[in-house]
Each structure stands twice: as C-alpha cells, then as structure tokens.
Amino acid sequence: MSVAVNAPMAGKLLSVDVKVGDKVKKNDPVATLEAMKMEIKVFAPSDGTVASINAEADTNVDPTTVIVTLD
Amino acid sequence: MLDVITNQNFLYNVFGGFTHLTWQAIVMIIIGGILLYLGVAKDYEPLLLVPIGFGCILANLPLTELIHVPRELFVFHDGVREILSSTGLLPLQEGVRLVDQGILDVLYDAGIGNELFPCLLFIGIGAMTDFGPLLQNPRILLLGGAGQFGIFLTLMLALVLGYDKMEAICIAIIGACDGPTSIYITSKFNPSLLGPISVAAYSYMSLVPIIQPPIMRLCTTKKEREMSMSYDVLKPVTQTTKTLFPVVVTIITLLIAPVGAPLMGTLMLGxxxxxxxxxxxxxxxxxxxxxxxxxLFLGLTVGSTMNGDVFLTVKTLGILALGFIAICGDTAFGVFGAKIMNIFSRVKINPLIGAAGISAFPMAARVVHKVGCEANPQTYLLMHAMGVNTGGQIGSVLAASVMIAIITTLQIMQLIPM
Incomplete structure (x- = not known):
C-alpha cells in the first residue's frame, strides 16, 4: 500500500532529503520546508521505501501538495 | 608650561574621568559589557542588546554629560522650566541643577519622554505581522488573552511586595514579553524605572527559548504534547478580510480604550x-x-538611562525576579487556558500552543513547534502557534491599553497620584 507524504503546512520546499529507492523508518526526515523563516523537517509517517518524488525544491507547497510517496 | 599643568582645569580635563569614576559606574560599565557580550558572542537579540549595552557604557563614563539621569533633578538651558523659573512663575526645587543638554538628552526628549520611538517601532511590527493564521482560527485569539494573565499575577505580587502602584504596573507589563509596550508604559508612568524594566523585558524576550520549554513540559503530559493538529479545519482567508481586519480592530479597540490609540493605532496602521x-x-x-x-536610537537611549545610582538597587533585583515570574506565569496560564478551551470545544487543540500567547513574535511560536516536534515528530504546530502568537501581540497591546485607561481614570478620580 502506498503512503503519500503531504506538506504539513504552507511554505517553501527547500529540499527533498531522500532518493527514490531509499528505505525510511517512521519519523525519519524526508524533506525540509521553510515557513515563517523557520526550517521545518517533514518526517515519514510510516516505514517504507521511497517510490516517487512528487515535488521540486524551491517551489511553494501547501497541505494538498504530495512531496514523496512511500511504498 | 608648569603653569598649565598645575592649573586645576588642566588636571580636571585630563584626569577628571579617572578621579570621578565611582564603583557604581564601574559596575554599570561591566553590566554594559555583559550586554554587549550577550548580543555579539551569544547572538541574544543583538539588534537591541548592542545599542543598549553601548548606551549604558557611554552614560556611565563620568563627566561625559551625554544624558542627565534621574531627569527630575535637572533643568536644561533654554527649557520651558528655565524660562518659567526666570520669570518667577516656577521656583526651581532645591538640589536641581541647570545644565546644557547632552546628545542623548535630545534623543530622550525626542522619542522616549513622549513615547514616540516605541510607537514608530509598532508601525514596523504591524507591517511585518501576518494575521492570516489568527483569522483562520479566530477562537485562538482567546489564548492570546489567557497568555496575558501573567501580567495581572505579577501586578498582585509586586503590590504585595510593597512596590507602589505605578511601579507595580510597569513591572507587571514585562509579562507581555513585549519590549516596545514595556517601554511605552514605563516612560508614561514611571520613567525612572526605564533602564531596569527595558533590560528585563528584552533579556527575557531573548531567553524565551530557554525559559518556556521546561514550564511547557511541566504543565502538560506527554500524551497532550504528542497530539497532532490538522490544518484541514482552517479555511483560507480572503484578502478583503485581511485588509479590513486592521481597520475594524482599530475602531473597535479604540472605542473601548481610546487612550491605547498610540499603541494600537500604529500597530494596525503598519x-x-x-x-x-x-x-x-x-x-x-x-x-x-x-x-x-x-x-538604534531606542536602544541607545534606554541603555543610557541605566545610571548606576538608579540601577544598582534592591528594587532592580526585585524587578528582574518579578519579570521572570511574569513570563513563567504567562506560559503556564496560556497552556492551562488551552486545556480549559478543550473542555468546552469539540475540536481539540494541543495545549502547547497556548504558550505562544505572549508577544515575543515569532519566537514563542517556534518554541511551541520545537517542543511539540520533540514529543512527536508528526506534530506540526507552527502555523497554529503563529495564530496564537499574533493573538498574544494584540492581547498585550490591548492589556496595556486597558491598564492605561484604568490608571488614567483613577488619576482623574484622584485615587492615585498623577
């Protein structure tokens, strides 16, 4: 079952910190956002393997944006 | 040549600085040095602590005559009081000295004595603040109010400890965790406490990331801290609402507390x-x-009011201690306010966001986000806390305005001295 990791809040996506095929555990950081001049880590909601990266760095994101998908 | 050296004026001019150096001045210069160190080396609010520290050093070097503190003991040449006294309309009190204005006296009269500098700063703060998160979830404005209870707790404590009414009010407002508001209230009601109060306010503001987390943990269970809050419940706010908000708030709050106009008016103008x-x-x-x-001017002038004779008293130590209690109280009241809100509300909130109901913006919101994230990485509280934080900003200005209104009324009724 694939799990979509959405941006937790509106902000700018600074970087995606994983690659397709990377294995991640629950609460591992997968991306970095900037909101209100603060860097915020986005953590994996569950264990899995990164299936796809769906957002680009330096773009504005909001809670409807999927950043990565886990398998 | 010998004549020149033995002349007393020569000695006074060359060595006067050393012979007039008192122990109070030395201690104050060291304190100024510590403020510079905190600002430069530790990066604690450098934009404020650097000018305050330098101002403190400048003002405490003897014979510089840059500023005259305490101000009630001096009358300036070409001042209105001098003219009145020369015509015999206003007898000068005993012990009052007639002096020339120093450059920092000029700055003091231009922006601190008449409260102009804090208000100019408020235009900037208003221009930097996005009230969007607050407008998306208006009920959290109440938490901005709960966070102000520390002010009233400290007011009671200060009165119990024997500070007079005006002093107690100025000390309590440190709890708003808002430098310009503290300076505004103090210069209005008790300018002699300006040095200690502004130093306490700005120091504690920069220490928010150290002071708040232990209190937040103490007031909540791990389960409460772990609670995540959805962003789905927040409806987007239209630009029309955001544009009308400052105008509506100005009109409503100033109809309630007209004397708060300089603070609220400039914040909302920005x-x-x-x-x-x-x-x-x-x-x-x-x-x-x-x-x-x-x-720059505010920091420099406020720092220069830190005269050793005024600053190095038991009263100052008391102010620093009470200011600390005020900020701890704000944090705790904010968290418990959120818990109480959860009893009555269907949509539960993470009680940590209550701690952002102070005016230190956006620091308090960031601290809330970090503490929440430590307990559960899936808890992203930043934007919710930002809403409470802007609520706290309005709350502290409103609390100050209400305080001014009450004091002015009491003064008019002659229940407390003008």
Missing part, C-alpha cells in the same frame, strides 16, 4: 499598509529603515 498591497515602498521603509533607525 498592518493596513501591508495588507492594502498598494504601499509597497512604505511597507519596506516601515519594516527596514524606520524600524532599524528607531531600534
């Missing part, structure tokens, strides 16, 4: 400039040039 989207140049100036220049 925000209206931002949200109207047509005064980009003015917003930039308010955020940058005006705010920077005012911060």
């Amino acid at each position: 925000n209206f400039l931002r949200e109207s989207k047509v005064t980009g140049k003015l917003v930039k100036s308010a955020e940058n040039e005006i705010a920077s220049i005012t911060t």
